[in-house]
Amino acid sequence: MVYVNARFLTQPITGVQRYALEISRQLVELMPSIKFVAPQNILHQETARALGVEVIGSRTGHAWEQIDLPALLKTRNSPLLINLANTAPLLYWNKVSTLHDIAFEKFPENFSWQFRTAYRLAIPRMMKTSLKVLTVSEFSKSEICTAYQLRPEKVSVVPNAVSSAFRETPASASERYILAVSSISRQKNFHGLVEAFGLLRQDTHKLYIAGAMNKIFADSDLARKIESNPRIRLLGRVSDDELANLYGGADAFVFPSFYEGFGIPPLEAQACGCPVIVSDAASLPEVCGDSALYCSPYDVNDIAEKIGLLISTPELARTLREKGRANAGRYNWRTSAMRLLEAIGKLQCQPQASTA
Known part of the structure; x- marks a missing residue:
């Protein structure tokens, strides 16, 4: 028997939770015997019902994960536990754990000291006590x-x-624009993008920024730069359907991040037929291959130059659209879930050895 730690269903959806949700939807089809367990404070009830989640324990949050979850598993012969959302019960050894990246080490200023401290204590232990890391x-x-x-x-x-929500559909925009999407944090390099956009000598395009706005207004320097440029529009949080329409109507999507463990937004844009500009850093060259135009996240002039090149060269935009569609098609949740099952299948066929 295989169990999945479904605590992610109690959390707001960011990239980590979306990954866990999509993989879980595939796992329940590929392995009907799989069991999902979660604490009582589930936010995504419809998904929980679809997964057949069993609610267990009296605690919530980390206490549920570290106390209630392993206690239950030990009463059920300590089955293999799959953890998909960066955390896991530290003292339970028969587990597979997922860690998306180590941004909390590379960009600690983006995280509270409580978060950094907790992760710096927990993650090494989680890595050591997991049979397999995803x-x-x-x-x-x-x-x-x-x-x-x-x-x-x-x-x-x-x-x-x-996600299946991101697909090419007829889109009409009342004005021409460049799109940027993400949480507003230093590693995402919105400062560089806003400065680069200000360097462009053009009056044909606006810059639309979709994402949570609270950190923009907490950063007085970034807020001042945005407010001083009437060609920048802040859209706030948008739904997946709204975001798909924004991708479809944009002449370019720009993602000049310093650090990404993967980087889903460029793929979303490509799936919607939008040409993309990404930084030549971290995982992005691996994920995008030759389907994107690359810029240095450390050089605002280079970012501005690449934006100007893309919006002024229709043939380049057409080429990137075609390559982008093909690149987005290389990834799908069913294939990823099958990779996970292959990994745990090999694990279950092998004698347990050192977890180092």
């Missing part, structure tokens, strides 16, 4: 193996993919 790219695998001194064969790559 991550989303070869880049992240290399980073994780180096940071925690893991053998490469202990880490399997199970990549992200694109």
Whole structure:
């Protein structure tokens, strides 16, 4: 019997939770005997019903994960536990754990000291006590193996993919624009993008920014730059359907991030037929291959130059659209879930050895 830690159903959806949700939807079809367990404070009830989630324990949050969950499993002969959302019960050894990246080490300023401290204590233990570690790219695998001194064969790559909500549909926009999407944090390099957009000598396109706005207004320097440029529009949080329409209507999608374990937004844009510009850093060259136009995230002039080139060269835009569609098609959740099952299948056929 295989169990899945479904605590992610109690959390708001970000990239990590979306990964867990999509993989779980595939797992329940590929392995009907799989069991999902979660605490009582589930936010996504419809998904929980579809997965047949069993609610267990009296606690919530980390206490549920560290106390209630392993206690239940031990009463059921300690089955294999799959953890998909960066955390896991530390003292339970028969487990597979997922770590998307180590951004909390590379960009600690983006996280509260409580979060950094908790992860710096928990993640090494989670890596040590897991039979197998899953991550989303070869880049992240290399980073994780180096940071925690893991053998490469202990880490399997199970990549992200694109939700079915993101697909090409007829789109009409009242004005021409460049799109940027993400949470607003230093590693995403919105400062560089806003500065680069200000350097462009053009009056044909606006810059639309979709995502949570709270951190923009907490950063007085970024807020001032945005407010001083009437060609920048802040859209706030948008639904998947709204985002798909924004991708479809944009002349370019720009993602100049310093650090990504994978980077789903460029694939979403490509699936919607939008040409993309991404940074030449971290996992993005691996994920995008030759389907994107690359810029240096450290050079605002280069970012501006690549934006100007794409919006002024129709043939380049057509080429990137075609290559982007093909690239987005390389990833799908069913294939990723099958990779996960292959990894745990090999694990179950092998005698348990050192977890280092």
